[in-house]
Structure formats: structure tokens, C-alpha cells
Amino acid sequence: MSTAAPTATRTGGPWSPDEFTGRLRAVPAERYHDRHPFNVRMHEGTLEPGELRRWIINRFHYQRHIPVKDALILAKFDDSSLRRSWLRRIQDHDGLVEGEGGIERWLRLGEAAGIDRARLRSGTEVLPGVRLAVDGYVNFCRLGSPLEAVAASLTELAAPGIMRTRIEAFELHYRWIAADGLSYFRDRIGQGGRDSEEALALVIAWATTRREQEAAVAALRFKCDVLWSLLDAIDHGPAGERP
Numbered sequence: 166m167s168t169a170a171p172t173a174t175r176t177g178g179p180w181s182p183d184e185f186t187g188r189l190r191a192v193p194a195e196r197y198h199d200r201h202p203f204n205v206r207m208h209e210g211t212l213e214p215g216e217l218r219r220w221i222i223n224r225f226h227y228q229r230h231i232p233v234k235d236a237l238i239l240a241k242f243d244d245s246s247l248r249r250s251w252l253r254r255i256q257d258h259d260g261l262v263e264g265e266g267g268i269e270r271w272l273r274l275g276e277a278a279g280i281d282r283a284r285l286r287s288g289t290e291v292l293p294g295v296r297l298a299v300d301g302y303v304n305f306c307r308l309g310s311p312l313e314a315v316a317a318s319l320t321e322l323a324a325p326g327i328m329r330t331r332i333e334a335f336e337l338h339y340r341w342i343a344a345d346g347l348s349y350f351r352d353r354i355g356q357g358g359r360d361s362e363e364a365l366a367l368v369i370a371w372a373t374t375r376r377e378q379e380a381a382v383a384a385l386r387f388k389c390d391v392l393w394s395l396l397d398a399i400d401h402g403p404a405g406e407r408p
């Protein structure tokens with residue numbers, strides 16, 4: 166983040182807001198985890214029930230760490246209105262009261278798929294590669310600049326689209342999962358769209374030099390790698406078991 170006037174760097178002057186926006190949007194367009202072979206199989210409807218349960222269990226590890234990384238980002242902001250708007254993300258996941266919020270809805274997704282909440286909460290089946298990918302994302306936001314941490318969340322520019330496809334795929338191919346288990350995905354369409362547009366506006370306002378713009382693009386590429394590694398680990402499965 167810089168309040169200084171744009172300065173030419175070794176790599177050139179800053180991109181225009183339109184060009185910068187285009188470069189940011191191009192990252193998930195090219196590297197988002199919707200292209201990962203495991204996600205492709207999920208949406209084609211060819212995952213075995215055990216594979217889908219493995220995904221739900223391991224993605225829960227990601228879900229429960231999202232409000233933790235958002236709290237780390239929140240702590241970097243020195244502005245009340247910014248903190249207030251970012252706080253909403255934590256509330257979306259944790260709810261305002263017990264029994265609400267995205268984490269609760271993910272627990273219900275687990276139950277709809279035959280995984281009881283104690284099993285999901287225990288975390289005992291979380292794969293090592295998933296732990297590393299999630300740690301990588303949380304630590305990136307802990308240690309990075311506010312600009313990098315907010316830019317990393319911009320994978321969500323692509324999230325509403327993947328949620329819509331996923332709902333259709335689950336309704337068509339995985340009817341053994343009760344329909345009300347899909348409420349997490351339904352709620353995320355609006356939340357992800359709103360969050361990503363808000364984050365995009367912040368990143369465009371804060372990154373005023375080419376160096377900062379490139380750091381934002383790099384943060385977004387890193388986040389795509391996090392999501393990709395997570396699916397690599399899930400696809401590979403537990404030691405000794407190949408899907």
C-alpha cells in the first residue's frame with residue numbers, strides 16, 4: 166500500500182486501472198482450481214462417495230481457517246470503516262450466534278454426506294499436504310503486506326461461477342447428498358461476489374506503483390497455487406491409498 170505518487174520502476178510505470186484489473190482477472194481465469202483434474206471429476210459426476218467425503222473433510226480444514234486468516238488481515242488495518250467491512254467476512258463464517266454461519270453450514274454439508282460433525286471437527290483425517298497448503302495461506306496473510314493479503318483473496322472473483330456449477334453437479338450426480346446440505350454453496354454465491362468486488366476496489370486503490378501491482382498479481386498467483394496444492398493432496402489421497 167502506498168500513498169506516494171506513482172513512480173516509474175525498473176519494470177516501467179504503473180499499469181492503468183483497466184490494464185491492472187485485466188491482469189488480476191486473468192490469473193484465476195488461467196490458474197483457478199476449477200481446472201484441477203479432481204475438480205473436473207467432481208463436476209463431471211465421477212467421484213466415488215469416499216472421494217467426495219475426503220474432499221468435504223479436507224476442505225473443512227480450509228474453511229475453518231478462513232476466519233483465522235481474516236482476523237490476521239483485520240489486525241493490519243488502522244481504519245475503522247475498513248475493519249468494520251472486513252469483520253463481516255469473519256461473521257459470514259462464524260455466524261453472529263451459535264448455529265449460524267458458513268462453518269455451521271459446512272458441518273451440515275458433512276452430515277448430508279454421512280460425515281458426523283464430531284468426525285469433521287476432529288480433523289484427524291486431514292491430509293499432510295492440505296495442512297501445509299492451508300498453513301501456507303494463513304502465514305502468507307500473517308506475514309505479508311495488507312495489499313498482498315487482500316489481493317490473495319481475489320481468487321474469489323471466480324468463486325461464484327464455480328459455486329453455481331458445483332450446485333448443478335451435486336444436484337445431478339450426487340443425489341445421495343440431501344439438497345439442504347448445499348446451502349453453504351448457495352450462500353457463497355452472493356458473499357463471494359460481494360467480497361471479491363470489495364477486495365478488487367481496495368487492491369486497485371492501494372497498488373499505485375508497478376512494483377505494488379506486480380506484488381498483487383504475484384499474491385493472487387500464490388493463492389491459486391495454494392488451492393491447486395490442496396486438491397493435489399486430496400486427489401492423491403491417504404498414504405497407501407490411490408483413488
Ligand SMILES: O=C(O)c1cc(C(=O)O)c2c(n1)C(=O)C(=O)c1cc(C(=O)O)[nH]c1-2
Nearest residue numbers: 231317318319320321322323324327353392
Ligand atoms: O469452493 C471453492 O471453490 C472456494 C474457493 C475459494 C477461493 O477462491 O479462495 C473460497 C471458497 N470456496 C470459500 O468458500 C470461502 O469462504 C473463501 C474465502 C476465501 C478467501 O480467500 O478469503 N476464499 C474462499
